[in-house]
Amino acid sequence: xxxxxxxxxxxxxxxxxxxxxxxxxxxxxxxxxxxxxxxxxxxxxxxxxxxxxxxxxxxxxxxxxxxxxxxxxxxxxxxxxxxxxxxxxxxxxxxxxxxxxxxxxxxxxxxxxxxxxxxxxxxxxxxxxxxxxxxxxxxxxxxxxxxxxxxxxxxxxxxxxxxxxxxxxxxxxxxxxxxxxxxxxxxxxxxxxxxxxxxxxxxxxxxxxxxxxxxxxxxxxxxxxxxxxxxxxxxxxxxxxxxxxxxxxxxxxxxxxxxxxxxxxxxxxxxxxxxxxxxxxxxxxxxxxxxxxxxxxxxxxxxxxxxxxxxxxxxxxxxxxxxxxxxxxxxxxxxxxxxxxxxxxxxxxxxxxxxxxxxxxxxxxxxxxxxxxxxxxxxxxxxxxxxxxxxxxxxxxxxxxxxxxxxxxxxxxxxxxxxxxxxxxxxxxxxxxxxxxxxxxxxxxxxxxxxx
Amino acid sequence: xxxxxxxxxxxxxxxxxxxxxxxxxxxxxxxxxxxxxxxxxxxxxxxxxxxxxxxxxxxxxxxxxxxxxxxxxxxxxxxxxxxxxxxxxxxxxxxxxxxxxxxxxxxxxxxxxxxxxxxxxxxxxxxxxxxxxxxxxxxxxxxxxxxxxxxxxxxxxxxxxxxxxxxxxxxxxxxxxxxxxxxxxxxxxxxxxxxxxxxxxxxxxxxxxxxxxxxxxxxxxxxxxxxxxxxxxxxxxxxxxxxxxxxxxxxxxxxxxxxxxxxxxxxxxxxxxxxxxxxxxxxxxxxxxxxxxxxxxxxxxxxxxxxxxxxxxxxxxxxxxxxxxxxxxxxxxxxxxxxxxxxxxxxxxxxxxxxxxxxxxxxxxxxxxxxxxxxxxxxxxxxxxxxxxxxxxxxxxxxxxxxxxxxxxxxxxxxxxxxxxxxxxxxxxxxxxxxxxxxxxxxxxxxxxxxxxx
Numbered sequence: 057x058x059x060x061x062x063x064x065x066x067x068x069x070x071x072x073x074x075x076x077x078x079x080x081x082x083x084x085x086x087x088x089x090x091x092x093x094x095x096x097x098x099x100x101x102x103x104x105x106x107x108x109x110x111x112x113x114x115x116x117x118x119x120x121x122x123x124x125x126x127x128x129x130x131x132x133x134x135x136x137x138x139x140x141x142x143x144x145x146x147x148x149x150x151x152x153x154x155x156x157x158x159x160x161x162x163x164x165x166x167x168x169x170x171x172x173x174x175x176x177x178x179x180x181x182x183x184x185x186x187x188x189x190x191x192x193x194x195x196x197x198x199x200x201x202x203x204x205x206x207x208x209x210x211x212x213x214x215x216x217x218x219x220x221x222x223x224x225x226x227x228x229x230x231x232x233x234x235x236x237x238x239x240x241x242x243x244x245x246x247x248x249x250x251x252x253x254x255x256x257x258x259x260x261x262x263x264x265x266x267x268x269x270x271x272x273x274x275x276x277x278x279x280x281x282x283x284x285x286x287x288x289x290x291x292x293x294x295x296x297x298x299x300x301x302x303x304x305x306x307x308x309x310x311x312x313x314x315x316x317x318x319x320x321x322x323x324x325x326x327x328x329x330x331x332x333x334x335x336x337x338x339x340x341x342x343x344x345x346x347x348x349x350x351x352x353x354x355x356x357x358x359x360x361x362x363x364x365x366x367x368x369x370x371x372x373x374x375x376x377x378x379x380x381x382x383x384x385x386x387x388x389x390x391x392x393x394x395x396x397x398x399x400x401x402x403x404x405x406x407x408x409x410x411x412x413x414x415x416x417x418x419x420x421x422x423x424x425x426x427x428x429x430x431x432x433x434x435x436x437x438x439x440x441x442x443x444x445x446x447x448x449x450x451x452x453x454x455x456x457x458x459x460x461x462x463x464x465x466x467x468x469x470x471x472x473x474x475x476x477x478x479x480x481x482x483x484x485x486x487x488x489x490x491x492x493x494x495x496x497x498x499x500x501x502x503x504x505x506x507x508x
Numbered sequence: 509x510x511x512x513x514x515x516x517x518x519x520x521x522x523x524x525x526x527x528x529x530x531x532x533x534x535x536x537x538x539x540x541x542x543x544x545x546x547x548x549x550x551x552x553x554x555x556x557x558x559x560x561x562x563x564x565x566x567x568x569x570x571x572x573x574x575x576x577x578x579x580x581x582x583x584x585x586x587x588x589x590x591x592x593x594x595x596x597x598x599x600x601x602x603x604x605x606x607x608x609x610x611x612x613x614x615x616x617x618x619x620x621x622x623x624x625x626x627x628x629x630x631x632x633x634x635x636x637x638x639x640x641x642x643x644x645x646x647x648x649x650x651x652x653x654x655x656x657x658x659x660x661x662x663x664x665x666x667x668x669x670x671x672x673x674x675x676x677x678x679x680x681x682x683x684x685x686x687x688x689x690x691x692x693x694x695x696x697x698x699x700x701x702x703x704x705x706x707x708x709x710x711x712x713x714x715x716x717x718x719x720x721x722x723x724x725x726x727x728x729x730x731x732x733x734x735x736x737x738x739x740x741x742x743x744x745x746x747x748x749x750x751x752x753x754x755x756x757x758x759x760x761x762x763x764x765x766x767x768x769x770x771x772x773x774x775x776x777x778x779x780x781x782x783x784x785x786x787x788x789x790x791x792x793x794x795x796x797x798x799x800x801x802x803x804x805x806x807x808x809x810x811x812x813x814x815x816x817x818x819x820x821x822x823x824x825x826x827x828x829x830x831x832x833x834x835x836x837x838x839x840x841x842x843x844x845x846x847x848x849x850x851x852x853x854x855x856x857x858x859x860x861x862x863x864x865x866x867x868x869x870x871x872x873x874x875x876x877x878x879x880x881x882x883x884x885x886x887x888x889x890x891x892x893x894x895x896x897x898x899x900x901x902x903x904x905x906x907x908x909x910x911x912x913x914x915x916x917x918x919x920x921x922x923x924x925x926x927x928x929x930x931x932x933x934x935x936x937x938x939x940x941x942x943x944x945x946x947x948x949x950x951x952x953x954x955x956x957x958x959x960x961x962x
């Protein structure tokens with residue numbers, strides 16, 4: 057007897073090499089398919105092909121969905137047409153399309169060739185929607201009921217259509233034109249008498265999305281209304297497909313990653329870090345680096361304008377980095393809060409004055425604390441140094457606290473006003489703007505107070 | 509008046525004129541989430557009027573979608589029977605969600621109005637750590653026995669299922685209440701009804717422990733594409749389930765937390781507009797102070813190399829550009845690695861892979877920035893000459909390299925010493941990279957000046 061908990065690529069290879077069909081089948085029955093897919097991904101194509109021949113069709117189809125895309129592509133090119141056919145029959149259409157979208161055109165053709173007429177039109181339908189749209193994400197396998205059905209008829213439809221459906225928790229009700237007219241949960245149906253009509257128990261205010269809606273919008277919709285299934289309709293309100301909530305988890309995670317990348321001055325990049333090619337990483341990073349490097353020239357030339365003062369009092373330059381990074385941090389704190397507020401839908405351009413007044417108050421508090429802390433730091437650690445310079449530095453920090461927080465708070469809202477992405481536009485620019493202003497204020501104060 | 513598209517003021521008119529019939533239609537037709545939105549703009553009297561006139565089930569639904577501020581106001585104003593009916597109609601995981609946010613006296617008020625069994629259940633849920641899987645569970649699920657026939661099982665679904673959070677999947681236990689499998693309602697309905705549950709159930713159940721961190725739970729849902737996951741205790745007895753819709757909210761909260769940490773903010777819950785100035789101030793000032801004080805380091809470096817800036821004041825001009833570029837390159841690398849850790853592609857064992865990748869990326873990036881920067885200085889500030897242009901640009905090249913390496917490795921080091929990568933790496937990197945950038949810059953300059961003067 058084999059200990060299945062010890063399963064690793066070597067063991068699996070041995071089983072395959074020894075052609076231990078019975079053990080293999082048992083292993084795949086017992087263990088979770090997602091975990092097994094991780095292990096299978098490390099095998100050679102020949103070994104995987106043997107597995108696919110040996111295992112039950114539905115299990116190999118499931119296994120296939122969870123394999124990495126490179127392995128999938130390798131598999132497809134070595135599959136016989138019969139194997140491709142059975143794969144298409146057992147996979148959910150949306151899973152199939154997900155993976156087709158990443159394949160080269162010739163491989164897609166090979167797959168479509170094996171699909172029967174109905175399957176081909178389903179796949180083509182899904183492939184025709186722009187990526188990141190609800191249409192590209194939806195599943196066509198769902199249970200559809202008529203308003204005139206009785207509960208008994210409905211249950212027998214569910215039994216029949218439900219075999220292939222992604223979910224039967226909620227069924228959607230259509231009229232003769234296949235327009236979406238209502239939804240009814242399986243739970244409701246189960247608790248009703250056989251002869252009750254569906255139209256009497258269905259919910260008529262159905263929340264739905266259209267095929268061209270952005271997937272992020274669908275995710276937000278499902279989150280807001282706590283939906284587990286969202287019906288997808290076309291422009292004429294005809295029911296086309298459904299999106300289930302488990303597909304949305306990945307959408308939400310991707311959106312978060314995208315936002316974090318944008319805020320770190322990276323052009324969004326799909327896929328995991330280790331799988332990203334060097335070229336992709338470079339492309340996603342170099343653009344902003346160049347733009348921000350060149351725009352930092354502005355700060356440089358401001359300092360250049362005060363070169364005389366620095367020559368007179370070199371100590372002035374010691375504090376440039378500290379002032380810049382503190383102002384930058386303050387600006388980033390404000391912009392991060394506001395950007396996140398916009399993304400999770402609480403903040404809008406109409407709130408600009410509320411944001412400003414709040415940031416002003418926070419800035420006054422922070423500014424006072426920072427001012428005091430800096431003066432104390434100097435008094436404790438450098439009691440012999442010239443206090444008037446430190447006063448200028450502390451004063452600059454105080455003023456910059458206010459300005460940075462204002463800029464950080466307003467810029468994302470401004471980006472939204474002009475229909476730009478707040479995360480992409482505001483976050484990288486804030487540092488540059490704040491830096492320039494910081495230097496301007498610092499040297500002007502020095503000029504005024506120290507009379508240089 | 510179109511009852512399906514009411515404006516806020518029209519809605520208020522309906523309340524003021526006590527048009528109960530129309531209001532009932534609104535509650536019947538609208539989604540509770542939309543009504544809850546309206547409530548945030550109403551006065552307490554107006555809301556209380558609604559809760560008195562509209563049927564309990566619908567108002568309780570709306571209540572569970574209200575913001576925590578509104579919920580707090582309402583609990584404070586509710587009579588005992590009103591709290592009882594909320595407890596009856598709102599799912600317990602949602603009840604626990606708002607109880608965790610309420611002040612103690614209001615929690616006591618709620619618990620006083622709970623029945624013994626309700627109180628017991630709430631207390632169990634409250635005893636789990638707020639960030640653990642236990643705090644997310646609902647105890648309303650369908651439990652069937654492995655020996656049941658499918659007919660018996662479906663009957664159990666009918667009887668237990670009324671209040672259940674999910675009936676799509678039923679959970680199979682043995683005599684000792686140990687979780688041994690799951691059975692899909694779909695399979696139960698489409699197989700012959702005299703078959704046993706044990707024949708159709710799946711035995712490779714993915715479950716989580718009540719003590720697991722909620723981030724772990726999110727990863728499990730995302731990895732295995734689940735819509736519901738059973739939660740077991742240390743004895744592997746089934747104690748509850750977590751449904752995917754609760755996990756979606758966790759994803760958003762965790763993301764907000766991570767983003768805030770990376771921006772040097774101590775995580776703050778709740779929406780921007782509802783957070784008080786004091787809370788905001790408290791969440792921001794610690795890192796501001798820490799980073800300001802640690803920036804003293806950069807000041808010390810500047811002071812130590814003062815003889816160089818005095819000899820060639822124009823060097824100061826390039827400090828902001830150098831520091832910004834270093835900071836940007838550092839946060840680019842750290843953002844990608846921190847996110848990689850959060851969604852589980854990256855681990856400490858990948859340390860050298862990450863370093864090697866950042867190394868290659870930084871060399872190419874560095875070369876491009878070197879060329880652009882030399883050209884920029886030569887073209888726009890020809891008076892500075894080639895020497896300075898090359899000096900500054902070489903400094904940029906090395907700075908990018910170190911910034912990328914530090915940004916890529918620090919989050920993994922944080923993981924190794926069991927500190928949150930986002931909290932530690934995000935803010936710390938800037939300071940570290942700034943210091944390193946300045947030291948490189950001045951050493952290059954010292955070398956250059958030595959050559960020029962000699």
